[in-house]
Amino acid sequence: MIHNIKNNDIIKVLPFITKSGEIKWSDSVYILSCNTKDFGHVFLYDDTNFLNKLYFKSKSHNTLSKVFITKKHFLHGYTNGESKLFGVGRKIFDILKNTNLNVSDNTHLLVKEKDVILGGHDFKSYDDSTTICYDWTPPALDISSKTEWFEWLKNNQPEDIISYATKNGRYVRNNIDKLNSIFGADMVSEVIQEEREGKLNLILD
DSSP states (O other), X not given: OEEXXXXXXXXXXXXXXXXXXXXXXXXXXXXXEEEETTTEEEEEEESXXXXXXXXXXXXXXXXXXXXXXXXXXXXXXXXXXXXXXXXXXXXXXXHHHTSOOOTTSOEEEEOOOEEEXXXXXXXXEOTXXXXXXXXXXXXXXXXXXHHHHHHHHHHHOOOOHHHHHXXXXXXXXXXXXXXXXXXXHHHHXXXXXXXXXXXXXXXXX
């Protein structure tokens, strides 16, 4: 389940522990949103550059309809005593990149949301979001113990965005039929072939 951030959310950002035991703070993905005749509303996630290639190639061929692709960064947040997966745009991500994130201190993200109008359309702006010092009760009993934090994170973290997308049938590579409907089978095949040739060239070089 993805937590949709809202105004005045106070979130402690925590890392993920990968299957190989490494620490990562976020996953960046491209998200496609589009209404289709064959499949209704399509919502797909891509952690590579595949969607971007399709989008810009289709745009250059003037075959693109109302397709929206955005970039989001997904993180592990601890709020109201629960670990949750949540996504943010560039503004909040830049704030967090410039913050010395530490699991055991009191630094939290404070979400500030407001409605703005751009080009006659309503959008949510998070420009006023910031980090604050906020007293909290860490879930790890010994907050100075790296071992205890590691074990707690490994056992309680939310699934990452690609695992979520795959489980819910929204990972882009598993939805070629939907991509064919949106971009056209010839265009999709062309981009796939270009990717294969690119990988082959890397091997041969």
